[in-house]
Amino acid sequence: MTYFSLRKVSKTYESQTALHEFSLDLDQGQMIAVVGESGSGKSSLLRIAAGLMNQSSGEVWLGDMQVLSPSQKLVAGYDEIKLIHQDYQLSQSTTIEENIARPLLLFDPEYRKSRVEKLLRQFGLERYRERLPRNLSGGQQQKVAIAQALAVEPEVLLLDEPFSHLDTIQKHRLIFELKELLQESGTTVVFVTHDLDDALKLTDTVLILQKGKIVQKGNSRELCLHPKTRYVARLFSPINLIPDRFDSYIRPADVRLRTRGELLGHVIDQRFLVHYNSLLIRLKNGGEVWEVDDPARKYQIGDRVYLHFDEEQVLLLRS
Numbered sequence: 349m350t351y352f353s354l355r356k357v358s359k360t361y362e363s364q365t366a367l368h369e370f371s372l373d374l375d376q377g378q379m380i381a382v383v384g385e386s387g388s389g390k391s392s393l394l395r396i397a398a399g400l401m402n403q404s405s406g407e408v409w410l411g412d413m414q415v416l417s418p419s420q421k422l423v424a425g426y427d428e429i430k431l432i433h434q435d436y437q438l439s440q441s442t443t444i445e446e447n448i449a450r451p452l453l454l455f456d457p458e459y460r461k462s463r464v465e466k467l468l469r470q471f472g473l474e475r476y477r478e479r480l481p482r483n484l485s486g487g488q489q490q491k492v493a494i495a496q497a498l499a500v501e502p503e504v505l506l507l508d509e510p511f512s513h514l515d516t517i518q519k520h521r522l523i524f525e526l527k528e529l530l531q532e533s534g535t536t537v538v539f540v541t542h543d544l545d546d547a548l549k550l551t552d553t554v555l556i557l558q559k560g561k562i563v564q565k566g567n568s569r570e571l572c573l574h575p576k577t578r579y580v581a582r583l584f585s586p587i588n589l590i591p592d593r594f595d596s597y598i599r600p601a602d603v604r605l606r607t608r609g610e611l612l613g614h615v616i617d618q619r620f621l622v623h624y625n626s627l628l629i630r631l632k633n634g635g636e637v638w639e640v641d642d643p644a645r646k647y648q649i650g651d652r653v654y655l656h657f658d659e660e661q662v663l664l665l666r667s
């Protein structure tokens with residue numbers, strides 16, 4: 349049963365359309381990632397979903413409660429719906445423990461204490477409880493911000509690229525820990541990011557946003573095998589334009605390298621990666637540069653190679 353829904357939500361800034369009739373239905377406890385490049389409307393979407401920004405049209409619902417926009421409500425926002433940004437706003441003059449307890453000041457002190465203890469434990473922050481935020485790493489501070497948002501046990505958590513300040517290892521660890529915690533608490537989550545890899549670490553349900561419109565929705569397999577646009581295809585790997593053919597592309601892993609053939613090129617660069625070497629090959633006719641995987645690590649800069657591919661691997665992408 350649909351629990352959190354956005355119904356034909358649009359947002360226009362002056363003459364610029366940031367979101368166009370965006371609709372989304374989530375079940376309770378469901379997690380979805382919205383992937384889009386910079387300017388595709390992700391932040392506008394989350395601010396409207398949290399009741400923190402006026403939409404131009406459309407509605408947001410949580411169960412049978414309509415989420416009102418700031419122009420319809422005296423105090424904008426809801427305890428049930430929490431938004432976390434990359435710029436965490438922790439109070440720098442109070443301890444980690446006090447920061448997490450801040451949203452609970454009006455709650456029963458016994459409950460407050462037990463809730464804060466639980467969050468400190470769940471996020472592995474117990475030994476930092478007396479420290480000030482500036483004495484923690486970026487990843488630890490982001491954990492505190494998330495723990496603070498979860499203190500009031502929101503029904504819906506909206507994550508706006510909250511991990512982008514962290515290094516890759518820290519980020520993936522935090523996403524993994526958070527996923528477990530959120531699954532356990534049955535929180536409904538919308539995670540917006542420009543990074544498909546981050547998105548897939550949290551959930552396999554992904555929605556692709558381009559210029560304020562949903563261009564595709566699916567799991568990683570569907571999106572990878574049947575991308576609808578060049579942008580969706582490029583989220584998984586580079587794509588190479590096939591010369592003299594219209595809108596036809598091939599992925600680096602789907603190209604085979606031989607010493608004979610028709611499509612000739614020269615290796616101009618080589619990179620060592622975990623499972624293969626990644627080559628840059630300049631095609632002889634037209635000068636197009638292809639990125640190609642070399643799993644046998646056989647080719648060197650300067651080598652002449654012929655490129656082959658199967659017709660069924662060719663992606664036809666018009667936009």
Ligand SMILES: Nc1ncnc2c1ncn2[C@@H]1O[C@H](COP(=O)(O)OP(=O)(O)OP(=O)(O)O)[C@@H](O)[C@H]1O
Nearest residue numbers: 361364365366384385386387388389390391392393
């Ligand atoms: N206050 C504003 N006034 C005018 N235009 C705005 C305003 N806020 C956002 N926009 C425009 O609306 C579009 C969507 O912006 P939004 O911030 O929602 O995208 P985003 O996907 O979150 O981008 P980023 O990943 O760079 O934060 C962009 O083209 C942006 O320039």
